[in-house]
Amino acid sequence: MSILIPHRSYSTIIPSSPLYDSEAHSHRLGVLISAAIEGTPLHCDSGDGVSVKEHLDSVYLRAKNNCCESLELLQNIALGKGEIATLVQDYLCRIVCQDEDGTANVAKKARAQCQSLITDFPQWINNTFLQDRFTLLFIAGTHLKDEGPGADSIPAMVKEKITQLDHLPVKPKWYTPQQGTFDAVDYATFNDNNRQLRYALPQDGACQFRAALMLRDRDENWLEVDKSIILQEIKTTDWESKIQRAIKNAIASMGEIYGYFPVADGECVDAMIYNNTIANGDFTLYSPQRVREALPDALRKIKYQENGNDYLYDMSFEQWENFTHLISENLTQQLSINVRDSTLPYAEYNVEQAHYNVIVAADDNFPRA
Numbered sequence: 001m002s003i004l005i006p007h008r009s010y011s012t013i014i015p016s017s018p019l020y021d022s023e024a025h026s027h028r029l030g031v032l033i034s035a036a037i038e039g040t041p042l043h044c045d046s047g048d049g050v051s052v053k054e055h056l057d058s059v060y061l062r063a064k065n066n067c068c069e070s071l072e073l074l075q076n077i078a079l080g081k082g083e084i085a086t087l088v089q090d091y092l093c094r095i096v097c098q099d100e101d102g103t104a105n106v107a108k109k110a111r112a113q114c115q116s117l118i119t120d121f122p123q124w125i126n127n128t129f130l131q132d133r134f135t136l137l138f139i140a141g142t143h144l145k146d147e148g149p150g151a152d153s154i155p156a157m158v159k160e161k162i163t164q165l166d167h168l169p170v171k172p173k174w175y176t177p178q179q180g181t182f183d184a185v186d187y188a189t190f191n192d193n194n195r196q197l198r199y200a201l202p203q204d205g206a207c208q209f210r211a212a213l214m215l216r217d218r219d220e221n222w223l224e225v226d227k228s229i230i231l232q233e234i235k236t237t238d239w240e241s242k243i244q245r246a247i248k249n250a251i252a253s254m255g256e257i258y259g260y261f262p263v264a265d266g267e268c269v270d271a272m273i274y275n276n277t278i279a280n281g282d283f284t285l286y287s288p289q290r291v292r293e294a295l296p297d298a299l300r301k302i303k304y305q306e307n308g309n310d311y312l313y314d315m316s317f318e319q320w321e322n323f324t325h326l327i328s329e330n331l332t333q334q335l336s337i338n339v340r341d342s343t344l345p346y347a348e349y350n351v352e353q354a355h356y357n358v359i360v361a362a363d364d365n366f367p368r369a
């Protein structure tokens with residue numbers, strides 16, 4: 001497979017335009033195509049005292065000024081390898097995001113060309129190819145600034161590709177599609193999110209502990225290990241006591257908010273909750289319904305201060321959610337998890353879903369041990 005794919009309307013990768021008929025433009029075209037095929041560094045002299053990047057920037061300027069042949073050339077270079085392909089993908093993103101006073105007309109042309117690559121050459125621009133070039137999917141599948149999210153401007157095949165790759169555990173932070181498309185963003189936001197990777201942790205109840213272990217060890221192996229291994233790690237550290245302390249603190253907070261308090265007879269309530277959600281290997285600590293159903297004995301030991309006959313069992317679902325959120329917040333502190341911090345890496349917490357992911361710098365992704 002050639003890494004440079006011709007646009008459907010041309011028989012070669014060379015745009016059929018007088019723009020490239022002159023010797024100077026022909027030389028520039030050859031330099032850039034060779035650089036994309038060979039992965040030539042951007043700073044290299046192209047043989048005429050001009051660097052590869054300087055030649056590229058000249059084409060980028062023409063593309064921004066609505067030169068269709070230059071847009072097509074950028075599209076082809078984006079399919080190459082090395083620094084030049086990465087930079088061109090970034091340039092195309094700038095155009096689609098209408099950065100630097102870019103126009104909607106040029107943005108639509110750039111997006112349409114990228115869409116045609118995916119729809120017209122599925123045998124080449126397949127999922128494996130796109131996994132290393134997520135940015136191409138952003139260009140093809142993003143809504144423009146003047147389009148609403150309901151605009152029917154993204155081909156079905158592009159939406160399908162975006163959806164198919166959404167299950168991958170490691171993706172750029174911006175890769176959060178809505179029904180197979182991406183919302184319009186300004187370039188600065190895209191660029192910031194493109195410099196970060198999101199490790200999507202399994203929603204198996206152990207995500208908070210996976211996040212803590214990944215951040216502690218800087219090792220992505222914790223992303224997919226069996227929960228039994230995580231439980232073993234918890235038991236061989238001081239995390240058992242920290243989990244129980246977080247539960248105890250959450251109960252105390254519930255007492256301040258709603259008037260609930262634990263009765264100090266027999267086994268401690270925090271230990272019972274821990275034993276019935278984590279120590280048993282289920283990791284159901286953040287499922288309000290599962291905790292409620294699994295802890296009849298513990299619930300009888302948590303009374304309502306104003307009426308000793310009413311128990312925690314009678315709490316509303318919303319109160320149960322507050323209880324589990326309080327445990328999560330306390331445990332985040334107990335395990336020293338860096339959450340939503342400007343310092344990378346950090347754990348990204350979704351309160352509504354009680355779920356954690358891990359965010360790292362794109363050039364500092366965790367190696368496997």
